[in-house]
Amino acid sequence: MMTAAQVDQPGRRWVRALVGSAGPPRLIPAARTGVCTGIAVAVAVAAHRPDWGLVAVLGCFTSQYAPRDVRWRAALTLTGIALSLSFAVLVAGLLSTHRFWAVVCTAVVAAIATLLVPALAIPPPGMSVIVIATAVATGLPSGHAVRNALLVLAAGCGCVVIAVLETAVRTVLLRHTTVATTSPRLSFRDWWEFHIRRSPALFMSARVGGTVFVAGVLANAVASALGTSRSYWAMAAGAAAMGTGSHGAVVRLRVTHYLLGSCAGVIVAAAILSSDPAPYVIAVLLGLLMFGAEFVVIRSYALALVFITPLAILIAHTGRAGPLPALVADRLLESAIGCACALLAGLAITKRWAQRQLAASSTATLDAIKATLAATPTNVDRELHALRLRSTRLDLIRTRVSGERKAVRTAVASALQEAAQVSAQAACLLSAGRNMPHVAERPHRSLP
Incomplete structure (x- = not known):
């Protein structure tokens, strides 16, 4: 006869998978990311262009790739990520008026990022943030692609400078020195053989890119039928669901986290938007949301989505205010489309x-x-x-x-x-x- 504890074990395992377990300390990287976001939005508000600040938040995603201590090699990596985000936003913005080509652009970025991010040893959050930034850029108001790309680049480079200065100050104050660990690099031939030619990376890349493409096409069809224009959320959801690997077991868990976290996140977003906060309050809120997302993302992606969802809604709807119920419904519908495509793609293997x-x-x-x-x-x-x-x-x-x-x-x-x-x-x-x-x-x- 089974005991009550044994009967409850599957439920407890499910709760642990949802809530997560303790991860490495994230206080310093999370605080750094929140400060960078708050400063970017506050500067734009001071210039009487709060919409610029919301676009610049895409560049603040650069800070999510920063390690605890940012030395010169990490600074170069972060600068490259800032440039990549800026270029992706530029191309996506130029194609934003053409729905189909905007979807193709996002899918290509997803495939390339999936292939190169592990090959170049880019730290977490990996390819998902780059693809999400590209998808969001396809939904920004058209005609300002170059300006938006420059805003993203400026914010990203600002994050690099803040991270380097913060590391230097903390090192001096605490008299703390980190021993730099240098790992010898592979020759180009070894790198190509390992990561590209004789690896499953090409298949994984095609699977992720195909997921984003199908999600975008389906979302565009639904948007045309319902008269909405927020199909980029479906592409972002598909990329996020495959952010840590495109194989089935990971995708199923990630989709569960994404849907539950998004449902809770839209409630937070609705509370923020219904209160009609002042611009400086929005800057503080965005900083806090970015801090919360970065602080808990290692522990639980579902909890991180509670912070990421209102952040994404505020960014993606720059200059496109609409009825709050329709906004929430679109977010949930497009997220469901992207997650469904990810689940199907997770089965696409022979x-x-x-x-x-x-x-x-x-x-x-x-x-x-x-x-x-x-x-x-x-x-x-x-x-x-x-x-x-x-x-x-x-x-x-x-x-x-x-x-x-x-x-x-x-x-x-x-x-x-x-x-x-x-x-x-x-x-x-x-x-x-x-x-x-x-x-x-x-x-x-x-x-x-």
Whole structure:
């Protein structure tokens, strides 16, 4: 006979999955992001152009990629992200008057970002923020694409400067020095082989881009039928649902979080908009919303959506005020369309593709193991480097296939088991290789 505690375990697991678990400390990055957002909007309000401040918030998303301590290398990465956001907003703004091409633009950005973000070792939140900014830009008032892009770039660069200064001041006041960890970079050939040519990245990229495209097309059709113009929310929802991976298990959990968080978030947004706050109050509220989203996003994406949703509504409706009930209904409808497309895309994988990926990667890792065992002392470090690359790729493919739909996992169960055994053999050999004197003399190359 089952006890009450045992009966309640599935419910408790569901609640834990929704609420989340404790993550790394986010107080400093969250406070930095909130301050950057508040300053950007407050400056625009002081210039009597609050609508410019709402557009500039898209550039403040740059701060979400910042680590706790921003040194010169992180500053360069953040500057590149600010430039990417600005360019995406520019192109999307130029195409905003053409609904179909705006959808194509957002889908292409989603595919490229999905392919390059992990390959370039861009930290979380990964590709989702770039795609969401592009989707939102397609819904901004037309005719101001260059201005909007410059506002986003200025806000992004301002975030970089604030992050660097904040790190420097905190280092001096606390006399705290962070030891910079430098990881050797892959050669271009290794980078191409690992991340592009012989990896599942192309398939994942196509799946995400296709999801955003289908969501945009369907949302445009619904918008035309209902007389609305907010189809960009569907594309943003599809990208957000696939923000941490396009395989089925992750997408299902992400969709649940997105829908529940959005439902709670529209209530917050309705309360803010119905009170008709003053411009400076909006600046403070946006800063607080960005702080809250950044502070809890690692713990629970559903809780983060409670802050992100009103933030997105305020940004996306710059100069397009409308009835509050219609605004909320559009948000929920378009979000449902995007999430439905993401769920369907999460099923779009064949058993043959998964079997082929596992078999090819397992064979390549076995060949690398044999080559390492037969290596001479003069080239063993090179063979260990090759083994490390192939073992890492095998682990990546195993993780992705293990998250696909049940029918795929069942069909490739034996291949997954064999891949796990090969991965264990590679791990043992790599561990033994690190203890070899002639190998330890030189640092190994690792993934960035």
